[in-house]
Amino acid sequence: MAELRRLEGLTALVCGASSGIGRAIALRFLEEGAEVWGLARSADKLAAMGLAGAVVCDLDGLELPELPAAQILVNNTGGPPGGPILRAGADEFGRAFRRHVMASHLLVQRLLPGMEVAGYGRILNIISTSVREPIPNLGVSNTIRGAMASWAKSVSKELPPGITINNLLPGFTDTERLASLKKGNAERQGVEEAEVEAAWLASIPEGRLGRPEELAAAAAFLASPEGAYVRGQSLAVDGGRLNSI
Numbered sequence: 204m205a206e207l208r209r210l211e212g213l214t215a216l217v218c219g220a221s222s223g224i225g226r227a228i229a230l231r232f233l234e235e236g237a238e239v240w241g242l243a244r245s246a247d248k249l250a251a252m253g254l255a256g257a258v259v260c261d262l263d264g265l266e267l268p269e270l271p272a273a274q275i276l277v278n279n280t281g282g283p284p285g286g287p288i289l290r291a292g293a294d295e296f297g298r299a300f301r302r303h304v305m306a307s308h309l310l311v312q313r314l315l316p317g318m319e320v321a322g323y324g325r326i327l328n329i330i331s332t333s334v335r336e337p338i339p340n341l342g343v344s345n346t347i348r349g350a351m352a353s354w355a356k357s358v359s360k361e362l363p364p365g366i367t368i369n370n371l372l373p374g375f376t377d378t379e380r381l382a383s384l385k386k387g388n389a390e391r392q393g394v395e396e397a398e399v400e401a402a403w404l405a406s407i408p409e410g411r412l413g414r415p416e417e418l419a420a421a422a423a424f425l426a427s428p429e430g431a432y433v434r435g436q437s438l439a440v441d442g443g444r445l446n447s448i
């Protein structure tokens with residue numbers, strides 16, 4: 204990759220930075236010249252990444268510690284457990300809503316004044332292609348991801364010029380989360396994990412799983428000055444799997 208420094212002079216707070224897509228985004232932002240802070244529950248993993256700082260926090264509690272004055276915020280957290288929606292208890296929806304929608308809302312409220320002073324702000328939400336097409340056996344996740352997208356669209360109408368919010372919709376991406384979902388699907392269906400993955404791959408025109416680094420590349424564009432006129436949008440990075448326009 205040719206060296207890009209599109210985020211020079213900017214500070215980014217990346218939630219879920221200790222693994223998966225969040226980690227790939229944090230590392231890409233570092234390459235792009237940003238001062239990157241990671242937010243996660245694992246202090247050890249954050250410390251090993253060479254970031255500017257770490258915010259050790261469990262977003263489930265909705266109690267935010269002191270945060271850096273970041274112009275870039277990446278809302279990204281682990282999805283709810285899989286399973287049919289009709290088997291989900293009401294408390295599962297409540298926990299997921301707090302972790303995703305409410306925590307993201309509080310983070311935006313906390314960081315927005317600093318973005319306004321800087322005259323620059325980028326808010327990115329890592330959601331899911333289920334925003335467009337619900338995914339079988341992810342009932343709670345489908346519901347909450349849709350709520351996140353609706354929240355973000357509402358926020359996009361109220362943010363001042365120069366501050367944008369957008370969603371990235373990962374498809375089947377090679378992460379620990381996907382491995383966990385594959386195992387759960389295989390157990391529910393009584394098949395081998397390889398059979399579950401084969402079915403996924405058959406639905407993807409690119410014929411492979413996505414890489415976290417590919418989501419990070421899209422995030423870097425949206426976080427940069429080059430992405431200034433993209434606002435309130437949901438961008439699928441899914442190898443062409445979605446059927447919706």
